[in-house]
Amino acid sequence: MEHFTKPSPVYKKFFTPGVFVLVILALNGLAFLAGRLIFGIGAVTNLNNQYPWGIWIGIDVAAGVALAAGGFTTAALSHVIHKEQYHDIIRPALLTAMLGYTFVALAVSIDIGRWYYIWHPLIMWNGNSALFEVGICVIMYLAVLYIEFLPVVTERFIGKVRMKGIFSILNKPLDAILRILDKGLSKTMFIFIILGVVLSTLHQSSLGTLMIIAGPKMHPLWQTPVLPLLFLLSAISVGYPMVIFESILASRSLGLKAEMNVLSELGRMVPPILGIYLAFKIGDMVIRGSFVYLTEFNTASVMFVIEVLFGVIVPLRMFLSEAVLKSKPLLFVASVLVIFGVLLNRINNFVVAYTPPYSYGPYFPSIGEISVTVGFISLLVLAYRFIVLNFPVMSLPDKSSVPQSKFAIRGTQK
Amino acid sequence: MEKQNRRSFLKTTALIGAAATGISTKSASAKPKNILSEDRMGVLVDTTVCIGCRNCEWACKTAHNIPTEDQIKYEDRSVFKQMRRPEPNAFTVVNEYPNPQNSALPTDVKIQCMHCDHPACVSACIVGAISKEENGSVIWDTKKCIGCRYCMVACPFQIPSFDYNKPMNPEIRKCDFCIERTKKGLLPACVKNCPVEALTYGPRNELIKEARERIKRYPDKYFNHIYGETEAGGTSWMYLANQDFSKLAFPSPGDKPMPGASESIQHGIFAYFVPPAFLYALLGGIMWITKKRNEPE
Ligand code: SF4
Ligand code: SF4
Ligand code: SF4
Numbered sequence: 263m264e265h266f267t268k269p270s271p272v273y274k275k276f277f278t279p280g281v282f283v284l285v286i287l288a289l290n291g292l293a294f295l296a297g298r299l300i301f302g303i304g305a306v307t308n309l310n311n312q313y314p315w316g317i318w319i320g321i322d323v324a325a326g327v328a329l330a331a332g333g334f335t336t337a338a339l340s341h342v343i344h345k346e347q348y349h350d351i352i353r354p355a356l357l358t359a360m361l362g363y364t365f366v367a368l369a370v371s372i373d374i375g376r377w378y379y380i381w382h383p384l385i386m387w388n389g390n391s392a393l394f395e396v397g398i399c400v401i402m403y404l405a406v407l408y409i410e411f412l413p414v415v416t417e418r419f420i421g422k423v424r425m426k427g428i429f430s431i432l433n434k435p436l437d438a439i440l441r442i443l444d445k446g447l448s449k450t451m452f453i454f455i456i457l458g459v460v461l462s463t464l465h466q467s468s469l470g471t472l473m474i475i476a477g478p479k480m481h482p483l484w485q486t487p488v489l490p491l492l493f494l495l496s497a498i499s500v501g502y503p504m505v506i507f508e509s510i511l512a513s514r515s516l517g518l519k520a521e522m523n524v525l526s527e528l529g530r531m532v533p534p535i536l537g538i539y540l541a542f543k544i545g546d547m548v549i550r551g552s553f554v555y556l557t558e559f560n561t562a563s564v565m566f567v568i569e570v571l572f573g574v575i576v577p578l579r580m581f582l583s584e585a586v587l588k589s590k591p592l593l594f595v596a597s598v599l600v601i602f603g604v605l606l607n608r609i610n611n612f613v614v615a616y617t618p619p620y621s622y623g624p625y626f627p628s629i630g631e632i633s634v635t636v637g638f639i640s641l642l643v644l645a646y647r648f649i650v651l652n653f654p655v656m657s658l659p660d661k662s663s664v665p666q667s668k669f670a671i672r673g674t675q676k
Numbered sequence: 677m678e679k680q681n682r683r684s685f686l687k688t689t690a691l692i693g694a695a696a697t698g699i700s701t702k703s704a705s706a707k708p709k710n711i712l713s714e715d716r717m718g719v720l721v722d723t724t725v726c727i728g729c730r731n732c733e734w735a736c737k738t739a740h741n742i743p744t745e746d747q748i749k750y751e752d753r754s755v756f757k758q759m760r761r762p763e764p765n766a767f768t769v770v771n772e773y774p775n776p777q778n779s780a781l782p783t784d785v786k787i788q789c790m791h792c793d794h795p796a797c798v799s800a801c802i803v804g805a806i807s808k809e810e811n812g813s814v815i816w817d818t819k820k821c822i823g824c825r826y827c828m829v830a831c832p833f834q835i836p837s838f839d840y841n842k843p844m845n846p847e848i849r850k851c852d853f854c855i856e857r858t859k860k861g862l863l864p865a866c867v868k869n870c871p872v873e874a875l876t877y878g879p880r881n882e883l884i885k886e887a888r889e890r891i892k893r894y895p896d897k898y899f900n901h902i903y904g905e906t907e908a909g910g911t912s913w914m915y916l917a918n919q920d921f922s923k924l925a926f927p928s929p930g931d932k933p934m935p936g937a938s939e940s941i942q943h944g945i946f947a948y949f950v951p952p953a954f955l956y957a958l959l960g961g962i963m964w965i966t967k968k969r970n971e972p973e
Contacts, residue, residue, distance in 0.1 A: 298843075299843060300843055301841070301843055302839075302840060302841045302842050302843040302846065303840050303841075303846070304840030304841040305841065307840075309840060310840065311761065311762075311763065311828065311834075311836075311837040311838060312761075312834070314825035314826075314828035314829055314838065315825065315829055338959070341963065342959050342962055342963045342966070343962060343963075343966050344963070344966035344967055370824075373824075374822045374823045374824045374825075375821075375822070375823020375824075375825070375838065375839070375842075375846040376821065376822050376823040376845065376846065379821070379822040379823070380822065382802075382803045382820060382822050383802055383803055383822070386803035386804055386805075386820050387706045387707075387803075387804065388706070388707060388708050388799075388801055388802060388803060388804035389706040389707055389942075390707060390708075390799045390800075390935065390939050390942065391799065391800055391801060391802050391804075391826070391942075392800075392938055392942055393800065393802040393824065393826045394802045394803070395942065397802055452960075452963060455963075456956055456959045456960050456963065457956070459955075459959055460952055460955050460956045460959065463955065464945070464952055467945060468942070468945065471938055471941050471942055471945070472826075472829075473829070474937050474938040474941065475796055475799065475800050475829070475830045475934060475935060475937075475938040476829050476830060477796075477832060477929060477930070477934055477937075478832070478927070478928070478929060478930070479829075479832070479834075487937055487941065490941055490945060616829075618834050619833075619834055619925075619927040620759070620761055620834055620925070
């Protein structure tokens with residue numbers, strides 16, 4: 263196997279004008295976050311007793327989890343069915359998943375009224391609650407993601423622990439610990455990789471079970487007993503588009519060359535999954551007869567049509583075309599559409615479809631809610647940039663041209 | 677037996693978490709208390725008798741140490757111009773609707789938690805902070821609640837309310853069926869203070885008989901339906917009225933218990949952890965086979 267690339271830190275300056283904008287957005291979000299902590303949820307959000315959940319759940323949590331699906335879908339592809347050619351994209355995808363879930367966890371903690379009780383589900387269980395299953399799986403998966411990422415950290419520091427002053431006596435033992443960790447990890451990593459995939463399928467679908475209990479409070483265009491399946495399928499279908507999207511974006515912003523041949527191959531795998539998702543979505547609508555609601559003209563029907571047409575059908579057609587797969591801009595657009603579709607689907611399920619029997623008016627997110635969501639996304643991008651600049655995540659052309667597979671294919675090597 | 681398996685698996689998985697946080701799992705149980713006792717109590721609300729004096733609102737606040745204005749102020753009927761909903765500081769409210777039989781005598785409807793027989797809130801709560809007690813009341817535990825508001829999403833009657841403006845220890849607030857009073861043998865405060873006996877407290881089974889009796893005796897006066905007998909699988913609080921309940925802004929959640937669908941899906945996916953374990957084994961197998969196949973290269 264010829265591997266002429268090797269994961270290594272990207273040597274670039276952290277600050278650029280774009281980064282500066284992100285910092286401002288992040289600070290703005292943090293300011294509103296402080297408001298929420300000091301004055302309560304009511305002070306910065308438009309949530310009320312009619313609409314208990316808003317975009318912090320719909321976007322930050324539900325869409326966040328779905329869009330971090332690139333982590334487990336590429337892990338399955340590369341490690342479980344051993345498609346070796348995808349190894350270059352596995353670390354960036356893993357990093358996105360890890361950061362994505364970290365921010366999901368943060369978003370949950372600030373959305374719940376008693377953030378200091380976030381650990382309660384660990385010891386207080388309700389096996390009947392879909393939210394409990396989501397919570398437990400997300401916590402465990404987050405731990406698994408950190409473990410999966412550890413080799414990147416050990417690789418960065420092994421033989422490079424050079425602390426100064428009195429700490430220098432710690433350098434040797436620390437290095438030894440890292441080496442032991444590294445060895446143990448590469449032997450046991452397969453356990454965590456499979457566990458990660460299993461946990462992902464579980465909570466991606468349980469996330470769909472969440473709204474089922476709301477029954478008639480949810481618009482019939484979305485309320486269906488097959489929601490868990492739809493959620494799982496859509497999460498899987500957004501996995502590779504998300505990887506394509508971030509690869510193209512990251513390579514652009516870091517001045518690297520996007521690996522178009524790998525990305526086109528990934529793109530080729532999208533239509534079957536997206537097609538199955540579409541089939542289930544339409545099939546479910548036909549079986550339940552819910553298409554009658556499409557004849558009404560209102561927010562729900564319009565949002566549904568946008569979601570299915572631009573988020574599923576158009577990109578499905580695009581991914582089927584050879585010309586799109588070969589062209590970077592078109593592949594990018596098609597991926598963005600799938601991402602948009604899943605994002606909109608989660609917003610629709612958790613926010614648009616929710617119609618409480620008694621309400622004083624519709625819910626629309628407040629400036630504070632939007633600021634915090636945008637702030638979190640900015641922080642995520644900043645963290646991503648910081649990590650790829652300092653840790654061996656991105657695959658760069660290897661100067662020595664010696665395949666260093668020890669670190670590239672960790673954990674699955676014999 | 678099967679239950680046992682699932683539970684013990686949950687125990688093992690959570691032990692990992694517990695070990696990490698250093699907390700014992702002894703007190704943890706996998707399900708919240710959810711008792712459906714034969715002798716559970718209930719209240720029959722006869723809206724044809726209610727005069728809209730709102731004494732119940734006042735009594736409820738007083739019994740729960742919620743600051744309130746003098747009882748005399750409650751005579752002001754202008755509040756009925758707007759529909760009101762239960763709030764953190766009003767566990768029960770009375771709304772007024774036109775009466776088609778006699779426009780001079782509007783229909784007044786007291787609302788509060790229905791204390792469902794199969795409460796969606798109990799099934800939904802992530803930490804099992806809500807429980808259904810032996811006497812029928814559905815109550816909330818401040819020591820467990822994390823404030824996620826999933827109970828509010830789940831409740832078909834849109835009852836639980838939340839202190840959005842409290843930064844620390846915001847609570848889920850709703851009627852607790854005066855459990856502190858009934859434990860001592862007292863009547864719920866609202867029932868006790870109703871001057872016209874529009875509210876009857878008693879064993880739910882008896883109340884259904886009583887309600888049927890009333891409908892039979894005065895078929896012209898009552899709309900032939902006991903709201904709450906079957907709604908959402910049955911509720912402890914039940915209503916009689918002189919007109920269709922949908923005209924009085926009662927929701928129609930259907931007759932099936934709300935948690936039914938979600939719980940069976942939930943347990944289907946997890947089914948005593950066989951499917952996840954199977955998936956794990958399957959993926960492990962595929963991983964092993966494909967690796968073998970790649971090796972000879
Ligand atoms: S009415 Fe709502 S809050 Fe009250 S028991 Fe039923 S589900 Fe729970
Ligand atoms: S808000 Fe509290 S009581 Fe309601 S579901 Fe969440 S943890 Fe349970
Ligand atoms: S039963 Fe008690 S808590 Fe419930 S409405 Fe009546 S007085 Fe209030």
